Amino acid sequence: MFDPAAAEDEIRTRGYTLLPGFLDAEWLTRVRAALDRELGAYRGRNNFEGEATERVYTLVARDPVFQDIVEDTRVLALCDRFLDPNYLLTGSLAICIHPGESPQPWHNDDAFYPLPRPRPMVSLSTMVAVDDFTADNGATEMIPGSHLWSEADIGGDYRSGERETDPDFAERMAGLGIGIEMPAGTCLVFAGNLLHRGGANRTDQPRRGFSIQYCQPWARTQENYFLTVPQQQARTMSARLQALLGYSIHPPFMGHAAGRHPRKYLLGED
Ligand SMILES: O=C(O)CCC(=O)C(=O)O
Incomplete structure (x- = not known):
């Protein structure tokens, strides 16, 4: 049973919460069918994406x-x-x-906003298990409480994403992370300022998951959905989803399209 107040409390205190059974059997079947279709064409381009990790964007x-x-x-x-x-x-x-994938560098998902820590999160992330996440197959690892850390607490250049340029950084983080083992269908919700990473996969099977992330309305989004979601497709989406994709105004006028509400612009309304 979802208890938003308890989930909020966990995110505020340790930086993450779990929503067991987030995907019901029908959703899980549909997700697996979609990923069976989409996966298989890509490999990561660097240590952050993971050279033995496949990412499919714009789900x-x-x-x-x-x-x-x-x-x-x-x-x-x-x-x-x-x-x-x-x-x-x-x-x-x-x-x-x-x-064969090694652990990802420790990072937080809103690290690229140059706002000094400690600070509130700029984004809220989810990671949904499509296969069971285990300690051996690459379960996401979290450093509980690290969303409250200052710049000094973290130290080093952990933002580069490419590698941990501070040689002491990985050593200092060692032993602080815990692998979040969770059955397929579970959703891990975590603060954008929480340190975490994808784990190493020491099994002979892939570990599939997907991440949906949301950010403050005044922050630049990671993905440019105006380019990757064709307008023809965006027109068929719900008003709520259109707003989440950026067809919305953050008052007084962030996001306008030639002085008009972007949703009206999209739909060709006056
Ligand atoms: O795959 C995972 O478990 C975590 C991946 C992640 O944190 C990321 O790519 O930002």
């Missing part, structure tokens, strides 16, 4: 099931508690960690 445009998931009322209820009204979808990607 929201790839299958209607992801449109439904992006609008899930449980996750949006948590966004309502941490982000300002008119928050945006900033990322929707599948992450498939293949056998």
